Amino acid sequence: MKKELLLIGLCILAQSCGKAQPVKKENVAKVGNQKCPVSGQPVHSAHVYIHNGKEYGLCNNGDCASHFSQNPDKYAEIAEAIAKE
Numbered sequence: 001m002k003k004e005l006l007l008i009g010l011c012i013l014a015q016s017c018g019k020a021q022p023v024k025k026e027n028v029a030k031v032g033n034q035k036c037p038v039s040g041q042p043v044h045s046a047h048v049y050i051h052n053g054k055e056y057g058l059c060n061n062g063d064c065a066s067h068f069s070q071n072p073d074k075y076a077e078i079a080e081a082i083a084k085e
């Protein structure tokens with residue numbers, strides 16, 4: 001009886017952990033833009049923004065992610081246009 005309860009508890013924990021990460025890293029498609037859609041500066045590998053399952057590159061400027069998050073559809077479109085250049 002106790003063992004069953006423990007298993008149920010583990011299942012609940014596993015599910016809540018899954019919800020904490022809405023986008024799984026392996027499901028993210030890299031857009032591959034070489035310039036930051038916000039500032040136009042070269043992207044930095046450590047700075048990315050994930051939106052709608054896509055990973056957009058950003059430059060080294062910490063403000064760009066917050067700008068992106070305020071208007072993600074606009075900057076996503078710009079980043080995809082840059083990627084096609």
Ligand SMILES: [Zn+2]
Pocket residue numbers: 036037038039040041058059060061064
């Ligand atoms: Zn930037």
